[in-house]
Amino acid sequence: YSYLQEARDTEAKKIVDLAAKVRKTNPELEFSAAYALAAIPTRYAFERNDWASAATLTVPNLPHWSSFPFMEALIEYGHAL
Incomplete structure (x- = not known):
């Protein structure tokens, strides 16, 4: 998130790709991991005003x-935004 706030989109994209x-x-049932895996691609799209990407986000198959x-x-x- 800080990369996006600093307009360091290239570094932010690396994190998005890594999370994907x-x-x-570990552990498999982990709130913080689930939150990160949902929030990272969503924030990446939101912060860049990339509504087309936000509309096509997928739920991780984990x-x-x-x-x-x-x-x-x-x-x-x-998706709604």
Whole structure:
């Protein structure tokens, strides 16, 4: 998030790409990981006013994601904007 606040979009994109590669967290049922995996791509789109990207965000296909419906809601909020 700080990269975006500092207009360092290239560095922010690296974090977005890295987060997109996450397939497992330790522990698997971890609120902070679920929040980060939802918030990172959503904030990246929001901060850049990239509403087309926000509309196409996808819910990560990760174990236990269904345990965090509010994280899916964050992505759906991106779709709505």
